[in-house]
Amino acid sequence: MEFLYASEVLVNGLMAGVMYALVALGFVLIYKASGVFNYAQGVMALFAAMTLVGIMEGRVPFAHLINAMFGVHVSHFGWTVPAIFGIALTALIMVGLAIAVEKLVLKHLVGQEPIILFMATIGLAWFLEGLGDVMWGADVKVLDVGLPQGISDGIEAATNDWLGYGFFIDKLDIWATVIAAALVAALVGFSQYTKQGRAMRAVADDHQAALSVGISLRFIWIMVWSIAGFVALVAGIMWGTKSGVQFSLSLIALKALPVLMLGGFTSIPGAIVGGLIIGMGEKLFEYFIGPMVGGATENWFAYVLALLFLVFRPQGLFGERIIERV
Amino acid sequence: MIYREAGDFKTSYRDDGQTFPIRLDRWGYYALLAVAFLVVPFFIDSYWANAVLVPFLIYAIAAIGLNILVGYAGQVSLGTGGFMAVGAYAVYKLMTAFPGVPIFVHILLAGLITALVGMLFGLPSLRIKGFYLAVATLAAQFFLVWLFNKVPWFYNYSASGQITAPERTFFGWAVTGPATSASAKYLTCLVFAVVLAWVARNLTRGTVGRKWMAIRDMDIAAEIIGVNPLSAKLSAFAVSSFFIGIAGALLFAVYLGAAEASEAFGINKSFLVLFMVIIGGLGSIFGSFAGAAFLVLLPVFLKNVLVARLGWPTDLAAHLELMIVGALIIFFLIVEPHGLARLWRLTKEKLRLWPFPH
Amino acid sequence: MIATPATELTGEFTTDGRRTGPVLMDLKNITLRFGGVVAIKDISFDIREGEIRAIIGPNGAGKSSMLNVISGFYVPQEGEIWFEGARRPPMKPYEVARLGLARTFQNIALFDGMSVLDNIMTGRLNRMKAPLWAQAIWWGRAEREEVENREQVEKIIDFLEIQNIRKTPVGRLPYGLKKRVELARALAAEPRILLLDEPMAGMNVEEKEDMCRFILDVNDEFGTTIALIEHDMGVVMDLSDRVVVMDYGRKIGDGTPDEVRANPEVISAYLGVSQE
Amino acid sequence: MFDSAAGRETLLEINNIEVIYNHVILVLKGVSLSVPKGGITALLGGNGAGKTTTLKAISNLLHSERGEVTKGAINYRGEPIQKMDPASLVKKGVIQVMEGRHCFEHLTVEENLLTGAYTRTDGRAAVAQDLEMVYSYFPRLKERRKSQAGYTSGGEQQMCAMGRALMSRPETILLDEPSMGLAPQLVEQIFEIVKAVNEGEGVTFLLAEQNTNIALRYGHYGYILESGRVVMDGPAEALRENPDVKEFYLGMSEQGRKSFRDVRSYRRRKRWLA
Amino acid sequence: DLVVPNLSYRTGPYGANGTQYADGFNDYFTLLNERDGGIGGEKIQTPECETAYNTEKGVECYEATKGNGALVYNPLSTGITYQLIPKVSADKIPLYTPGYGRTSAKNGKVFEWVFNAPANYWDGASVAIKYLLDQNGGDLKGKKIALVYHNSAYGKEPIRTLQELSKKHGFTLSELPIDPPGQEQKSQWLQIRRDKPDYVVMWGWGVMNQTAIQEAANIRFPMENFIGIWWAGSEVDVMPVGDAANGYKSLTFNGVGTDYPVYDDMKKFVIEPGKASQGGQFVGSALYSRGMYAAVVIAEAIKKAQELAGSSAITAPQLRDGFEALDITPERLTEIGLPDFGPEIKMSCDNHGGSGMARLQQWDAGAKKWSLITEFTEPDQDVLNPLIAEDSEAYAKEAGITPRC
Ligand SMILES: Nc1ncnc2c1ncn2[C@@H]1O[C@H](COP(=O)(O)OP(=O)(O)OP(=O)(O)O)[C@@H](O)[C@H]1O
Ligand SMILES: Nc1ncnc2c1ncn2[C@@H]1O[C@H](COP(=O)(O)OP(=O)(O)OP(=O)(O)O)[C@@H](O)[C@H]1O
Ligand SMILES: [Mg+2]
Ligand SMILES: [Mg+2]
DSSP: OHHHHHHHHHHHHHHHHHHHHHHHHHHHHHHHHHSOOOTTHHHHHHHHHHHHHHHHHTBOTTHHHHHHHHOOOOOBOSOOOOHHHHHHHHHHHHHHHHHHHHHHTGGGGTTOOHHHHHHHHHHHHHHHHHHHHHHHOSSOBOOOSSOOOSBOHHHHHHHHHHHSSOOOOBHHHHHHHHHHHHHHHHHHHHHHHSHHHHHHHHHHHOHHHHHHTTOOHHHHHHHHHHHHHHHHHHHHHHHHHHHOBSGGGGGHHHHHHHHHHHHOTTOHHHHHHHHHHHHHHHHHHHHHTHHHHTSOOHHHHHHHHHHHHHHHOTTOSSOOOOOOOO | OOSOOTTOOOOSHHHHTSSOOSHHHHHHHHHHHHIIIIIHHHHOOHHIIIIIIHHHHHHHHHHHHHHIIIIISOOOOOOHHHHHHHHHHHHHHHHHHOTTSOHHHHHHHHHHHHHHHHHHHHGGGGTOOHHHHHHHHHHHHHHHHHHHHHOGGGGTTOSSSOEEOOOEEETTEEEESTTOOHHHHHHHHHHHHHHHHHHHHHHHHSHHHHHHHHHHHOHHHHHHTTOOHHHHHHHHHHHHHHHHHHHHHHIIIIIISEEOHHHHTSHHHHHHHHHHHHHHOTTOHHHHHHHHHHHHHHHHHHHIIIIIITOOOHHHHHHHHHHHHHHHHHHHHHHOTTHHHHHHHHHHHHHHHTTOOO | OOSOOOOSOOSOBOTTSOBOOSEEEEEEEEEEEETTEEEEEEEEEEEETTOEEEEEOSTTSSHHHHHHHHTTSSOOSEEEEEETTEEOOOOOHHHHHHTTEEEOOSSOOOOTTSBHHHHHHHTTGGGOOOOHHHHHHTOTHHHHHHHHHHHHHHHHHHHTTOGGGTTSBGGGSOHHHHHHHHHHHHHHTOOSEEEEESTTTTOOHHHHHHHHHHHHHHHHHHOOEEEEEOSOHHHHHHHOSEEEEEETTEEEEEEOHHHHHHOHHHIIIIIOTTOO | OOOOSTTSOEEEEEEEEEEEETTTEEEEEEEEEEEETTOEEEEEEOTTSSHHHHHHHHHTOSGGGTEEEEEEEEEETTEEOTTSOHHHHHHHTEEEEOTTOOOOTTSBHHHHHHHHTTTOOSHHHHHHHHHHHHHHHOHHHHHTTTSBGGGSOHHHHHHHHHHHHHTTOOSEEEEEOTTTTOOHHHHHHHHHHHHHHHHHHOOEEEEEESOHHHHHHHOSEEEEEETTEEEEEEEHHHHHHOHHIIIIISOEETTEEOOGGGOOSOOOOOGGGO | OEEOOEEEOOSSTTHHHHHHHHHHHHHHHHHIIIIISSBTTBOEEOOEEEOTTOHHHHHHHHHHHHTTTBOOBOOSOHHHHHHHHHHHHHHTOOEEOTTSSOGGGGBTTTOTTEEOOSOOHHHHHHHHHHHHHHHTTTOOTTOEEEEEEESSHHHHTTHHHHHHHHHHHOOEEEEEEEOSSOOOOHHHHHHHHHHOOSEEEEEOOTHHHHHHHHHHHHTTOOGGGEEEOGGGOSHHHHGGGGGGGTTOEEEESSOOSSOSTHHHHIIIIIITTTOSGGGGTTTTSHHHHHHHHHHHHHHHHHHHHHHHHTSSSOOHHHHHHHHHTOEEOHHHHHHHTOTTSSOOEEOOSSBOSTTOOBEEEEEETTTTEEEEOSOOBOOOHHHHHHHHHHHHHHHHHHHTOOOOO
């Protein structure tokens, strides 16, 4: 029986890992394409989810600001938008965001050290966080795009017949796994086998040299940030469906970091594999060891696991070899 | 034409290495110090102390510490919050265990304990570099906070895990505890900030500072010309943690008076101090002060303008504040990626050339 | 002025009548592989005290790798390194540096964020031993050391004629000056052996002449042993006492410049026919 | 052989430009050049003279180094190109090979070469063909095609950078110190390639070189830069015969080439600095 | 004018909760100002200051507002409360922390300036256990109860009480901490699935609550056996979970919904004229009601203080006297227009925590509303009083306070 419990934890851990990986993917894309560690990825997921809810519910953007400035009381347009259009519109807005980020931020920081760019994304994170709240309000929003939620009866029944113990698996997690697998396959294909993918990796290595061979940083960055925006939207939908759209959603970025570390900042498959290892590791640890040491170990355990791993492989599981030469 | 370097000749190597090579700068700093020590304490009220100056000084110390690690030694760390917690809990345990010993000793000891912990968590830096290291230091952040939260010994078995600083005096002056006057808080922090800034300056202009910078700029080359990376990196972690530990001790004992690990020393603290360092200027002590001032003062200032002056709802103001601070960070980075310190230096360079720029 | 001049030299006379000493460093059967690439294949040669030893060869021959082996950055899979008559145990690069080896790098490896002066001072790090606490309060030994070493460094600055850029951050310097600063940093360590990896790449004749003068002066005045990689044959032929030629990781020639120049294998692999 | 700029159409025209870094450091103090179509123009000068800066000003790469052109005009085929972004410039046919190689470390040698063809739209086959061409110029690259560029030797990286530029089928190449760090044989070879490309395909070159000797041997026209100013210019043969150039840039004294061993610290002052 | 600063948080991880509370707090004072012209003729100002649930910003807010004659603070954060306890004692300003903060502050002998009526965390824990005793015919022997808590000072508060109670009643207690923010609780809930506790009690805040309720639903834990503290009992906690949350219970010490006479006035004087905080979006929600309730108690204390002082422009120390003499009877509540809205509150010099009574509410997912399912229940003072005495005495010793009264 204990074994069955443990395997249930394991399966659930793997699923949780997939959810982390969805966030980690966005980081990887941008890191790969510009050497930028995009701290704003979590906030982008929040922003995308907020925008999606706002559009679907027909909220008036900046209602709060308008009310404060003009002393009126607007809140909703009074219509609702079907999920599919909402998602399409939000994706467009994320492209707009990518263009704005390129124009207003990245363009002016070409060739700067990574830490400076990192810092800029932190500024961006703050800005977006504020913007999201000003646009759509800080209340907890319920997001329902029609993804099923709750445990899957089918799996429960099947495992019950087979093992005598029904596994509880969230349908949402199953969907997340399917979506993540599709995303990863598409992104791997893109970055390894296309001209734009190659250009993207070139930009990450050397901005100046990329410019000098005629790669338009502008185009690459807009493209990558748009894709990352889309990935953020997907992550936002999954996490928003799971636990409501609210500030804390941006903090899932912190769960994605150990995943990145373990999988390697530059590897798309690494994000998934790292996610699986972290999800599984932290859940099992909390389940077995947690009660002995007082629990709440998940946060640090993920990092310590990744850290121990890095000591043996400093570039992560699938990361590009760190070039050390003189 | 007043700001001149020309004509300011050094006659010995000793003079040439001094902290403020330009006479005008030197006088400016002396005047500033005189005001800070002799004038401000008489006028300071508890709002200015608690909301502005004390946090500014404490964060400046933390920022100098982190700047040593990130700006001088090139090891990006996000463990600052955790190390500050070590300082805070160390000083709490020492204060309550040895009430008779002067508080200043406790604070220094807390710094030393943090230095040891910092070295321990600095060990992976020998293998792990760049952003990988930055993320790895989060392990320290989360683990330490968890530890202080979980092990009741650290918070003297209090019911909720909060620690509260008892009153301690120094020559009859309350330095910690509720009865501490605004000027006592301010002066305590000021003394630490000034002395530690001076120490940091000495370290960074000397041998060990050059070792750190060598490792930062090109670690392999540094090793080949004879820098032992182990000792350089660990000494950076130790010194940096010493500063950060003292900042944590002051934050808890002098400024807040009570603290809880996960709230007061959470991940946000790590990021906040890192922002200060980057905005202020990596590898600059002046920059650490500037960055701390910027990030402590700006939100207070914006809040005052938006809420008190314009009368906007507080939540809207808070959201706009986030947007404005975020936008300003980006703006400053674009204007000068090397921080406020470089901006200041460029301004001085321009002044020096004025009115004939080229 | 910097180092104590080498003690009475024994051994052979060089081409221009100077004396060189006994073998200082002896590399025996070095082989270095990177995965499938064999960068160095069973190479042996020695360096005598006080001589200028050149290493030449086509691009990718393994010259820089050889220097990296000498300075301990690459650990060869096979072979031994003898230094001053004893076998050198496996060492970390910084330990090697402490034995008295200093070098410059092919792709300039200066510390970009520091001023020229500080860069050169890093060359003397191993001579400054004040404890951390003394440095923290800038007192006693720390301050004394700083001033003493600064004096030494100023001599090198004078010697290399870079007084006017003392306080400039090196990142802003043009290429040629960077190379000179790198040389200064290496000299500041007062090394027994100075390893130079293409010190004159990217310089015009005038600047090369300067550089040659510095190298010769270092060798003459301080008796520093020099190993040098260079592609400019004029420089190599004029300066060096003995030359090793590498190609594809193998040694294809070793001897005086004249001998090497006459070696047909060297001509076909490296010099090419158009050289005079 | 190609004779002086006079008879040919001017492709690139630089008129009295000034460049300032970081808002304070004035590096180019009024430089004017004209590059004729189909020629090889050499830009000579000592360290820090401003050669690289000039090239970057043309290819608009200064921006990312916090430098800017504050005065003067740069025209390509009579069209001002100062405001153009580097990518469009490459599409127009101007490509730069940067000083210090700047290969993409994590990409393999072959991927590096392929990025050179980024702006091309003439199909995979043509690109593959040019790849073979580059490999035939630099057989060493073919051997190392699968290794990460970061792990190749200095010379291999230089070849890679050159090859990468050729892959874009440019009209004009701005070459910054192509000979640096290359074995003598290879230097010859690279310049032979330059010559071949120039003559065979009519590609225009503007090359910054320290190796005055070879630059003047292959170049048609030369400019000499010192401290951000053009101090001398003329057809290559004329410059080669100029006594100052001979002494300072070619290392010749009246008795022919002098030995590096005989250099004295005393040197004659350059006439134009007097 | 009388100044009652509102240290609120409408941003940050708990902004969604804080914003509703702050609205209720503001609106009640607005009502008094609009309808009655303030209290005793003095208008009430509620300058708001955003803390983002962050202790340092809390201190900044405190310092920024205390100069303007602030009468009382209600920061809605246990962390900020701990910061302010020493400060308010030095500055002599009352701190009112209903249902949160430092539990042992109930002991007015030690905590002269702090009030936490009507109920504190230990009361809550005890009332919850009492309810379970009721459900089980007065016997919890051999039962298993799991505590799922926010891993912070706030969440740890009830542990000691529950441990005492488990000794007394013979149930076993297991503790499961959740790190804030708490979107990931899989392993904890799978532990619950394995250990099959009979009841789960939760001390949560923010996103942790709804995640927990969702996860409980996912392991088919019966919602009826799941009881949250009052901070885990608002609409934002259950709404995102949808139907699965039906039957979830939580403690409360205030009424919810708009079925109270006071809302007639509220509508007329505040909401319709557009004076409601944030346009009155959250009127009647659980947290709104609690914010309003805090304002009611403060207003009553002010009134009392004015009576005692004989003038309407009271000072902060006089307000403390008002709190200590406060007696909010059910009749008085009815008079205010909030019949049965909260328990009776009677405080004194040594009792700063009132009766500690609380009741339970249950979520009806179909109707999307909370309904009250028990009357106000007294906690088990026999267990709590010694604990409070012990903790407050330890504090008195550490801080060098000589108990008064
Ligand atoms: N760290 C490494 N990993 C893999 N291969 C390497 C590494 N270092 C050098 N090599 C390979 O070893 C060979 C020799 O390189 P090395 O840098 O020693 O050449 P070199 O003789 O200095 O050439 P150049 O004159 O071009 O600088 C090259 O083919 C290079 O690609
Ligand atoms: N990013 C920069 N910031 C400040 N100054 C710079 C910068 N880049 C170059 N300079 C300065 O501009 C001047 C010209 O440099 P440039 O690189 O153009 O010279 P160069 O002729 O190419 O020299 P070399 O032959 O050494 O490459 C030098 O004095 C250099 O210090
Ligand atoms: Mg080499
Ligand atoms: Mg150049």
